[in-house]
Amino acid sequence: MDRNVERAALWGIETQYRDGLGCLRTAEPEVLSRLLGAIVPHGEPAARMLPRTIVVRGQRDCVVRPAAPDGVALRWEISSNQKVAEGSGISPALTLPRGLPTGISRLRVTATSPSGSGDLVEEATLIVCPHHAYQGPGSAPRRMWALAVQLYGVRSARNWGHGDFTDLLALVDLAADLGAAGVGLNPLHALFDDRPSEPSPYFPNSRLFLNPLYIDVETVPEFPGLRAAGLEASVEWLRGEDMVNYGGVVDAKMRALRLAHANFRRSGSPERRLAFDRFCSTRGALLAQFASFEVLRRRLDRPWWQWPPPWRSADDAALDELRRAEETEVGFFEFVQWLAHEQLERCRARARERGLPIGLYLDIAVGVRRDGFDAWCDQDAILPGMAIGAPPDALSRSGQDWGLAAINPVAVEDRRFEPYRRMLQASMQYAGAIRLDHVLGLKRLFLVPDGLRAEQGVYILCPFEALLAVTVLSSVASECIVVGEDLGTVPEDFRQTLADWGLWSYHVMLFERSSSGEFCPPESYRENAVVTFATHDLPTYAGWREQRDIEVKQALGMEPGETHDQRQAAFAALSAALARRGIEAAGFTSVAKFLAETPSRLLIVSMEDVLGVTDQVNLPGTTNSHPNWRRRLPVALESFHSHKGLFSVAEGIMSAGRGR
Secondary structure (H helix, E strand, C coil): CCHHHHHHHHCCEECEEECCCCCEEECCHHHHHHHHHHHCCCCCCCCCCCCCEEEEECCCCEEECCCCCCCCEEEEEEECCCEEEEEEEECCEEEECCCCCCEEEEEEEEECCCCCCCCEEEEEEEEEECCCCCCCCCCCCCCEEEEEECHHHCCCCCCCCCCCHHHHHHHHHHHHHHCCCEEEECCCEECCCCCCCCCCCCCCCEEEEECHHHCCHHHCCCCCCHHHHCCHHHHHHHHHCCECCHHHHHHHHHHHHHHHHHHHHHHCCHHHHHHHHHHHHHHHHHHHHHHHHHHHHHHHCCCHHHCCHHHCCCCHHHHHHHHHHCHHHHHHHHHHHHHHHHHHHHHHHHHHHCCCCCEEEEEECCCCECCCHHHHHCHHHEEEEEEEEECCCCCCCCCEEEEEEEECHHHHHHCCCHHHHHHHHHHHCCCCEEEECCHHHHCEEEEEECCCCHHHCEEEECCHHHHHHHHHHHHHHHCCEEEECCCCCCCCCHHHHHHHCCCEEEEEHHHCECCCCCECCHHHCCCCEEEECCCCCCCCHHHHHCCHHHHHHHHCCCCCCCCHHHHHHHHHHHHHHHHHCCCCCCCHHHHHHHHHCCCCCEEEEEHHHHCCCCCCCCCCCCCCCCCCCCECCCCCHHHHHHCHHHHHHHHHHHHCCCCC
């Protein structure tokens, strides 16, 4: 056997896999060599006495079997900030006590050498977690629904051509009035907001911080007003645009925010200053690092790995020096994050006041851009020269390279999963439910080396059980439901494992069809799941029905994946499925009612579907040829309360016994 193949097996690299088309693929020697060089730059793994991570789930017994000869005396100690428990035993096994506190700690085991040659001491990460993730408040209806929007695309009389957190407050009230359980949103992660050509919320600068374009500047006490800021004409123009004009929005909002920051520094109230100081203290060094990164990336204007040596890593001494030299500028980006946090927190609180069982349902992108803050801050947790992608499948026969930083699962485990825990908490603090995009990444990631085709990539295994345990810990601590977007090439028993840990699955109606093309009946949908007609990467209902997506792809020279005749047959199959439920019309209200009859816990209704939008939010495989992530809703937010289609959908859902 080739030595690299043996080494790959040690590090969880799959040298063979079947892609989404059923083809068996074998990793090329160059790919293995490059991946091994990235994941194990310091040589081979040392033989261990203990597993690197041990999971104790619920109140079950935990038996640890150290790799030591039988009869060896063992001493053990569990510690976190202080000693939790200790004891002793004899190999081949030691049993940890029941009732250990939930959380992540260290297990230290000392094996006494019978020959007197010296004790062997080793540590492992110990995760003690509840049996299941949080399942929602006990007072919530068994079957709920939520209204979903691309928040940036919300049109209102008062926003600046880009949806904001005040719009979200109004949407929370609308959801409550309609009997919905919450509002579903696109990722709100921080982007490179000064690059209007890169607006994808799934290509974030950081999943730890918020996108400042969602700030409603006019509600900031220190903002002097549109007229005083000289922004009346600019904002009026932005409000009239059919698409989100990111360049114009950034120019206007950053100008306004800098005015607000200058006024805050000059004459901010004592209460506001105290609140800001408290926010900075709570967020600690991470916030200071993010603010410093934002200053540096604008000043140096190139990827962080090309920066001068003092700035290539988040070095405390260098960043302290930067802050002394650029105190106002660093403070500005901290101020902006404080405003975003305050306004999103207000939305979370409003949802609770209105009694929404879920409140905000936030989407978490699968990864971060390689030149962004998270990758710079956690360089040891990423694999240089690699990107996350997907193998060939029916949607992309040559595979996909998403350009996202490739996670190093070995390094993340070495850090006791801190980067992953931190990322979950950043969204869960605001949400009653989160959706993990491409949740398959908890089990394995498809990595593509730079310069190679996506189809040449390989899978690397992740510490699946440990990541699930961390997810459950965070879910229960934050009282936040976790939904796993489990679409694509799914490993055997993967969905069953997610369900066993209490993570909800994800049903997309367009994919729920039999081999003969029939749409599956509602009863076939899983209970602990989210159900929806489509996703942001698929056609809207109106676009699918009118075959708009096929026309657009053909005009762009793309493979549409379906002929007009096949789509006609699909629509006939949908009509037949509705008719079998006694639903005659085939409008979106009928589809929503059909989905409302499923046993799935949460139905997501997209505002694009309600309003009859024909063009999809994002067309995968395009950049400038399609206005991805730019479309504004055709109806203003102020008109939603009188929109007959919206109330018809809500009534249809309620008539199926779903809702509050």
